[in-house]
Amino acid sequence: MPRIVDYPQVIEHATARLGFASAYFNSGAFTYPRDAAIEIVGWVGPDDPSIRVELQPALVRAPRPYEASLSRALTSAWLDHLSGDAWVMPKAHWSFELDHGNGGWLPEALRDAGVDPVSLHGLTSAAAVAFAPGEAEAFESLAQRLLKHLVTSDFAVLFPDYRHLVTLHHHKQVWWQTPDAQLARTLRSTPLD
Numbered sequence: 191m192p193r194i195v196d197y198p199q200v201i202e203h204a205t206a207r208l209g210f211a212s213a214y215f216n217s218g219a220f221t222y223p224r225d226a227a228i229e230i231v232g233w234v235g236p237d238d239p240s241i242r243v244e245l246q247p248a249l250v251r252a253p254r255p256y257e258a259s260l261s262r263a264l265t266s267a268w269l270d271h272l273s274g275d276a277w278v279m280p281k282a283h284w285s286f287e288l289d290h291g292n293g294g295w296l297p298e299a300l301r302d303a304g305v306d307p308v309s310l311h312g313l314t315s316a317a318a319v320a321f322a323p324g325e326a327e328a329f330e331s332l333a334q335r336l337l338k339h340l341v342t343s344d345f346a347v348l349f350p351d352y353r354h355l356v357t358l359h360h361h362k363q364v365w366w367q368t369p370d371a372q373l374a375r376t377l378r379s380t381p382l383d
Contacts, residue, residue, distance in 0.1 A: 191304045192325055195277060197315035200348075208353050218279030218316030218346040220355060228367050229374035233260055233382055235337075235362035252382040256362045261334035263382045264347070264356070264364050265326050271373060274351040276329055277318035278336075281344045281357070284313040291343045299335035303328040318348065337362050 197216065204210045204220050213219035222228055232241070232249045235256025241249070252259040268276050280287045287296055288311050297307035305319050321329040336345050340360035347356035355367040366377055 192319050192321050192328060194305075194309055195318040195320050197313070197317045200277070200279065200316065200318045203350055204348065208348075208350070210353075210355070214281075216283055216315040217281055218283075218318070218348075219281040220346065220348070222353075222355070222367065222369075226369060228369050229371055231366040231368075231374050231377040233263060233364040233366075233377075233380075235260060238361050238363070240361070248378070250378060250380065250382060252362075257334045257337040259382045260337055260362065260364050261330045263380055264333055265330040267377065267380060268329070268349065269323060269326055271376060272349050272352055272354075273323070274349060275320045275322055277320050277348040277350060278329070278332060279316040279318045279346050279348070281316070281346050283316050284310040287343060292339065292341075295335070295339050299332055299339070302335070303332040305332075316346075333358060337364075 210220035345358040357365040
């Protein structure tokens with residue numbers, strides 16, 4: 191069963207161990223230091239004219255159904271190239287997501303992934319839902335539901351043993367930021383079908 195990682199542990203790990211900065215108080219939004227050399231890879235579904243022109247070379251197009259293609263590729267990248275857990279958290283906080291942002295469908299998506307939404311309801315922080323590699327099917331299911339239903343919110347995925355930032359974007363996109371040039375090359379050449 192996925193487990194909840196309390197937010198104080200998330201923020202301590204993300205900042206002290208991984209070297210990220212918190213972008214917003216109590217949120218799952220993190221950034222690299224200004225001088226960090228990072229590479230960006232965007233796995234995108236439908237056309238999106240809001241993507242900056244300079245990011246076009248970093249894009250990999252996913253086929254329909256976008257949500258399934260993207261969540262399957264994300265899960266495969268985790269299992270094939272990384273190790274350890276995957277932490278999923280809102281870039282805002284759980285109280286907003288479960289009450290106002292996505293309360294109509296998110297509780298069921300969490301339950302289907304093996305997470306009791308009651309344990310997250312009311313949290314004004316972005317505690318992480320931690321999936322072990324043996325729970326990859328539940329992780330993929332939740333990622334797919336997030337990519338399908340998010341309209342205004344974004345979610346983050348952290349791999350606590352690595353300095354990669356992943357965003358599940360509400361435009362049916364998965365954005366990777368990484369200081370690992372080899373991983374970025376691998377992600378750009380990953381078939382998303």
